[in-house]
Amino acid sequence: MSLAEVRSAVLRNRVGRTVYMLGKHLDDHHALLGASAMAFDAFLSFIPLMAFAGAIVAYLNETTDLLVGPFGRAAPGPVRDIMVQELGRIAFGDMAAFAPVSIGAFIWVSSSGLSTAMYVFENIFHSPPRPWWWRRMIAMGAIVGGVAALIVVITLAVLIISIFGSW
Secondary structure (H helix, E strand, O other): OOHHHHHHHHHHOHHHHHHHHHHHHHHHOOHHHHHHHHHHHHHHOHHHHHHHHHHHHHHHOOOOOOOOHHHHHHOOHHHHHHHHHHHHHHHOOOHHHHHHHHHHHHHHHHHHHHHHHHHHHHHHOOOOOOOHHHHHHHHHHHHHHHHHHHHHHHHHHHHHHHHHOOO
């Protein structure tokens, strides 16, 4: 059975035709390339947040054994030494400069994923492309708004549970 016969058999079936057209349209608009870029940006945006969380843990925890100890025991010796040394350096560093930089880095990197999504949708729907800086500003606003909405939802959930009790 040749490739043309397989394609013909798939296109005769309604579900096969739908799946084939979905795959063709995703390939035509480079959706997989955009998806991989968005996933990369999403995971990359966690690095500044983890650095900020590590700084808070190091600042609040004088001995890093309580919260960081399990990770240190699981890591090889040189990695553990570097981790303890860096957490100590971060804990005694200037948090006033570190916090805004890490939060700004999170917003900038995570907005690049949304900016890529906007570019992909502009390409798919053949709309006129926005300038990169305008897409980035919209994406940064969406990130800040999403984080603010998440904070409001979590606060309301905690208030509702504290008023009515847990289930």
